[in-house]
Amino acid sequence: MTPVIGNPAAGGLARGNLAIQSNPLKTRGDLLAALDQLTEPLQPLYSRGSARLEIGITGASYPATTAGMEGFSRVLWGMIPLLAGGGESRLWATVLEGIRHGTDPAHEEYWGNVRDYDQRLVEMAAFGFALAAVPEHIWSPLAPQEQEHLYNWLNQINSHPCYDCNWLFFNVLVNVGFRTVGRPYDAVQLERNLTRMDAFYLGEGWYSDGVNGHCDYYGPFAIHYYSLLYAKLMEREDPERSRLFKERARLFAAEFIGWFAPDGAALPYGRSLAYRFAQSAFWSALAYAEVEGFPAGVVKGIILRNLRWWFRQPIFDAAGVLTIGYTYPNLVMAENYNAPGSPYWALKTFLPLALGAEHPFWSEPELPLPELPALSVQLPPHLVLVHEPASGHVAAFNSGHLSTNEHTHTSAKYEKFVYSTGFGFSVPRSEWGLSQGAYDSMLALSERGDNLYRVRRRNLQSEITDNVLRSVWKPWTDVEVHTWVIAGLPWHIRIHRLETGRTLDAAEGGFALGQEAKPAQQFGGIGTAAATAWGTSGIKGLTGYSKAELIWPNANTNLLRPRTVLPTLTVSLEPGVHWLASAVYGDPSVDGSANSTGEVSSILDQSPEAMLRVKFSKERISITTIGGSEIIVPLQ
Numbered sequence: 113m114t115p116v117i118g119n120p121a122a123g124g125l126a127r128g129n130l131a132i133q134s135n136p137l138k139t140r141g142d143l144l145a146a147l148d149q150l151t152e153p154l155q156p157l158y159s160r161g162s163a164r165l166e167i168g169i170t171g172a173s174y175p176a177t178t179a180g181m182e183g184f185s186r187v188l189w190g191m192i193p194l195l196a197g198g199g200e201s202r203l204w205a206t207v208l209e210g211i212r213h214g215t216d217p218a219h220e221e222y223w224g225n226v227r228d229y230d231q232r233l234v235e236m237a238a239f240g241f242a243l244a245a246v247p248e249h250i251w252s253p254l255a256p257q258e259q260e261h262l263y264n265w266l267n268q269i270n271s272h273p274c275y276d277c278n279w280l281f282f283n284v285l286v287n288v289g290f291r292t293v294g295r296p297y298d299a300v301q302l303e304r305n306l307t308r309m310d311a312f313y314l315g316e317g318w319y320s321d322g323v324n325g326h327c328d329y330y331g332p333f334a335i336h337y338y339s340l341l342y343a344k345l346m347e348r349e350d351p352e353r354s355r356l357f358k359e360r361a362r363l364f365a366a367e368f369i370g371w372f373a374p375d376g377a378a379l380p381y382g383r384s385l386a387y388r389f390a391q392s393a394f395w396s397a398l399a400y401a402e403v404e405g406f407p408a409g410v411v412k413g414i415i416l417r418n419l420r421w422w423f424r425q426p427i428f429d430a431a432g433v434l435t436i437g438y439t440y441p442n443l444v445m446a447e448n449y450n451a452p453g454s455p456y457w458a459l460k461t462f463l464p465l466a467l468g469a470e471h472p473f474w475s476e477p478e479l480p481l482p483e484l485p486a487l488s489v490q491l492p493p494h495l496v497l498v499h500e501p502a503s504g505h506v507a508a509f510n511s512g513h514l515s516t517n518e519h520t521h522t523s524a525k526y527e528k529f530v531y532s533t534g535f536g537f538s539v540p541r542s543e544w545g546l547s548q549g550a551y552d553s554m555l556a557l558s559e560r561g562d563n564l565y566r567v568r569r570r571n572l573q574s575e576i577t578d579n580v581l582r583s584v585w586k587p588w589t590d591v592e593v594h595t596w597v598i599a600g601l602p603w604h605i606r607i608h609r610l611e612t613g614r615t616l617d618a619a620e621g622g623f624a625l626g627q628e629a630k631p632a633q634q635f636g637g638i639g640t641a642a643a644t645a646w647g648t649s650g651i652k653g654l655t656g657y658s659k660a661e662l663i664w665p666n667a668n669t670n671l672l673r674p675r676t677v678l679p680t681l682t683v684s685l686e687p688g689v690h691w692l693a694s695a696v697y698g699d700p701s702v703d704g705s706a707n708s709t710g711e712v713s714s715i716l717d718q719s720p721e722a723m724l725r726v727k728f729s730k731e732r733i734s735i736t737t738i739g740g741s742e743i744i745v746p747l748q
Contacts, residue, residue, distance in 0.1 A: 132423050132432070137416045140465070140474045144199065146419065147190050147462050151203055153432035154187065162206045163214035163221035167433060168452030170443065174231045181223050183453020184210055185235035188242060190459030193400075195246045196466035208253055211239075215261040226268045229275055231449070236269050237282040237338070243289025244345045245466070251293045263295050270298040277312070277322035278330050280305040281338035288345055306342075306353065309335065317364025318492035324515040326526055327493035328382030332368055332394030333460060336361050340397035361398060362405040368394060369406070369414070370488055370497045374481055374504040376417030377533040380671050381508060382526060383519050386436050386450050388427060392418035393460035399473055400463045408472065409479035415461060416478060422458075434458065438536070438671040445539045445671055447520050487579055487599065487738060496579055500601040503647075505700050506533040509599035511581035512571040527568045528553040529581075529597050529606060534647060534700025535623040536672030538665060550665035552624035552678050555595070555608060555692075557587050560615035560684060568595075578737035590614060596745065598735060602699045603720035605654070607733060607745065608692040612685060620681040622651035623698040624665060626673025633677075635660060636716035640679045643712050646672075647700035650679050650715050655728060656692035657681040691747060693728070695720040 132149040164180025214223040226232045242250040290297035312319045321330040343354035371379040378391040395414045425439040434455040435441035488497045496509040508531045521539040538550035556565040566587035573584040579599040590613030598605040626646035633642040640660040641650025663678040670676045725736035733745040
């Protein structure tokens with residue numbers, strides 16, 4: 113029987129999204145139902161001419177009309193695989209009507225003439241994929257004049273530049289779509305953009321998002337994703353490049369798997385996290401392109417566990433529509449380009465539905481994550497990953513970057529000392545004070561009494577030796593900080609040599625811990641720890657600090673929990689050279705609230721220096737790395 117998405121008999125979406133929260137996500141049928149549960153609430157939100165999906169009223173960097181067009185386009189990332197795999201959708205009639213009106217210059221809902229670097233160029237990619245993958249559903253149903261309108265509107269991408277990053281693939285997909293339906297396409301630009309991807313390739317499967325760009329989720333859910341679409345769609349026409357894209361994806365999979373926890377959570381890191389379960393879209397593309405490497409059951413398990421994890425979070429409004437945010441609605445962490453329909457890029461993860469019901473992928477049993485190394489160095493993204501088997505905690509220690517971007521909260525999203533599946537990270541409400549700044553996993557510096565804080569944003573030097581990460585950064589021209597982070601779990605150590613020409617207030621934040629009820633807490637020496645239902649977080653001064661305190665950050669600053677508590681060390685510094693060292697504890701155990709004050713105190717009594725083989729003397733700090741190398745830091 114052909115599955116029909118949007119069939120009311122299949123079970124609607126209960127208020128509060130209870131239907132999708134109870135979806136077991138075990139079978140292909142469950143995935144079909146999940147797509148239904150995600151898209152059915154959108155039906156009444158289409159505009160009168162069906163060319164815009166008008167989900168909300170919050171703004172973005174582009175006009176509301178463009179935002180509506182974006183929402184319309186992003187739903188296609190789920191619809192196209194459904195149709196390619198033999199499914200049907202009641203929503204598709206609305207989509208076709210929207211295409212007819214949106215591409216007709218005479219219609220009031222015409223999507224308009226685009227400009228250079230226009231957001232609408234981004235949204236054209238889904239149409240290119242549709243023309244290449246399901247032309248019988250998007251091209252054939254259109255009358256000749258309607259086809260001409262669609263072609264002319266999309267062909268604007270060949271006369272307007274895209275940003276020199278993952279955006280180049282939008283042009284590639286549109287031209288591949290034109291080629292598939294037999295319309296003129298820009299072969300020169302297509303080849304130039306594909307070749308340009310080699311400039312972004314760093315080796316070991318890693319891409320940066322443009323030259324000197326970051327290695328974040330734009331590698332897996334954008335560049336790799338689109339390259340695997342190309343590899344599948346153009347395998348016969350361009351076999352050598354298709355083979356190359358698959359091989360790079362195979363190499364990347366062996367590294368990227370470390371970003372996932374056993375419970376399905378993925379590492380919160382970088383920008384565009386409002387796309388949520390697009391985090392696992394790479395694995396969906398890996399299955400779609402039939403890339404060899406991990407068994408199909410492992411790939412399936414990563415996808416399904418990630419979806420289950422996400423559907424347990426309060427990411428929907430009462431009608432079942434995705435909100436902007438991470439694990440809860442949150443505009444504080446959003447990008448300037450996050451419009452109400454933006455989160456539906458998450459539907460990229462439904463790409464396996466393009467594999468028909470008889471495909472072997474669906475009969476393979478779901479497998480857990482394979483055994484992963486306790487510590488792994490990933491040089492291209494400047495990270496050291498640590499896996500703690502008992503709690504399933506994954507932490508990514510970060511040496512920082514030599515370049516930056518100008519997106520929202522860049523420092524919080526790319527320059528913290530550590531990122532965590534168990535604690536998430538926080539973004540500031542403002543730079544005024546420690547509570548509004550929410551400086552978890554950072555050293556925050558303020559001119560004495562000014563209460564305006566600066567953190568690491570760009571590095572002069574950045575390097576990794578085994579589990580030791582080193583960086584040099586300058587928050588002011590007359591302040592230079594050398595930072596060493598010794599990665600580990602549940603403890604890690606941070607050391608800073610700070611040379612300042614001005615008087616400073618310094619604050620070192622540990623992990624931000626979710627809290628609702630008053631946490632169990634303890635102060636011991638220059639250290640503090642807290643425990644709640646979401647685990648235990650603590651920080652201990654080893655040298656240089658004068659005070660430990662609990663900071664209560666502003667609400668909605670943390671990605672995982674709306675309210676948090678943040679163990680913090682502070683000190684005031686005169687001009688000169690200072691050494692600061694701390695040990696930071698984090699265990700996201702669900703039994704954290706059961707910890708008594710005495711148990712929390714026992715954490716502060718531990719000696720993480722011995723565990724991590726760090727020795728302090730009056731003359732030097734000696735660090736023995738996990739690989740056996742010795743790093744000597746003279747105390748000058």
